[in-house]
Amino acid sequence: MNQAQPLRAEFVCSDPKAFALDARIELSVDDFSISVLFGPSGAGKTTILRYLAGLERPTSGQILFRDETWFDSKKGIHLSPQARRIGYLFQRDSLFPHLTVDANIDAGIRRLPRSERNRRRQQLSGILRLDRLGRRYPAQLSGGERQRVALARTLAPLPRLLLLDEPFSALDQPTRESIRRELRDWLAPFGIPTLLVTHDRQEAIGLGDQLIVVDAGRTRQTGPVLDVIARPADATIARIVGVETVQPGRLIERQDDILCVDVSGTILRAAARPGSAELRPGQPVVVCIRGEEVMLERGTLPLLSARNRLSGRVANIEADGAIWKVIVDVGFPLSAWVTRSAIDEMPLEVGGDIRAIVKAQGIHVIGR
């Protein structure tokens, strides 16, 4: 087996009756890591997963897994899902209703000797906490239990690639959160590279190592999760990954490694990055600022290293758990995440004067 080779998929679906798709994915499949296919509902994430699994056949392209060809339109190769030896966890309940939990988990490993089947079932029951459920039927389980059994069934044959299609979306909020917390611990012992589909930003950030942004049937940007979120390639991707402030502006000048950008009359100073070398003064740009990068300040001004000190008014405060979103009008709406206690202590109120502080590295400038 060649360990260095990745999963490399480039395929197109142009069948007018099917979902139009243009996907390019490259993943390292040497050991356990979670890559997240992330994008809005209806972007084609599930469809991409189905093509990787072999459940659908692309119009053209290639899917290579390590040194195997799974699909090649030119050579007429299309491996069945059985031959790809992948694991697929479906969004909807897919347990076989006429089989017990044990028989469901055994479904994919029937050819193994009984002792090995028992060993794997015990290992999975331990990790996924399925003890005493073995003789029950799916109809006798809760939603969370059913999805844990389905995961156990998917892992039992030790697939070479794990495809998880929004596996928690059908569950209630508390169950979803507890499963989300534990998923990495469950998967890590098996060392199987995992591709997870989600439209939930928290889930993508909380679970993913790599992020693949999908929009309107296309894979738009791939990279480590934090890189993609900090440096989206364009304004659409910035909005999809949930960057709170995405504003059009104009590049005024470069001073060494600092870009000066005019956004609705307010001048912002942003750190230049290797990717921004080709930006020219006068060029229209998009400015992305994450809510985490913005500090709010009232009263006297200490000396600060931050390059952007923007005076404005509090336009809105949106409650959202312990961290609240404050929107400050600094010539354009700028969002900041602030703790509840900070809002009480400062205090912050709608209409009040405030200064927003952003470091130059916290501003990401993209050419338009």
Next chain:
Amino acid sequence: MDSAALSVTFSLAVWTTLVLAVIGLPISYGLARASFPGRFLVEALISLPILLPPTVIGFYLLLAMSPTSPLGQLSKHALGQSLPFSFPGIVLASVIYNLPFTIRPFIAGFASIDPIMMDAAACLGLSRWESFIRIAIPLAWPGIISGMVLTFAHTVGEFGVVLMVGGSIPGVTRTLSVAIYDDVQALDYAAAGQTSLALVIFSIIVLSLTYALTGRRVPL
């Protein structure tokens, strides 16, 4: 009641049901899942016996089974006898006549399976055959039971096709419904009434058992 006719009827119904189950399961599974051009034609052909008078079907089957036909030649070699007026002949006729009563409920059963089940089976590495045997058939069970019960009961009550192809040879092709006809022709109303009542009771018992066993999920 004519015990020879009872035995012929019972054997005919069992053979018809078994033969149709074996050939009907793969055909229905294929028809429920696949979509191909001309599919409507296949379904129309299978459903034809619902519309055609049994005598018409019987007439054409009789022609097809004549000793000079390919089918007639084949049966001479394989069975050592010709098909018309024989037990294998009425089984064959009954199988063809009952095709829709088996296949249509079978298709309904297979079509009611959530496609995600078959996708899950494929991703778990189950072969097509394993998916069919272990997943599709158990999940389509209510439709399969109802198709088999319908076929069995329908064969027990069959008249026209059996009479055309098999005639009324006691102990060979004379079924209960043919016996009733013969009794009425002979003005033996007592015998005809007895047999008829037995068939009514049989039908009620079969249907009740079916509903009881499959928990009302039968598409009958």
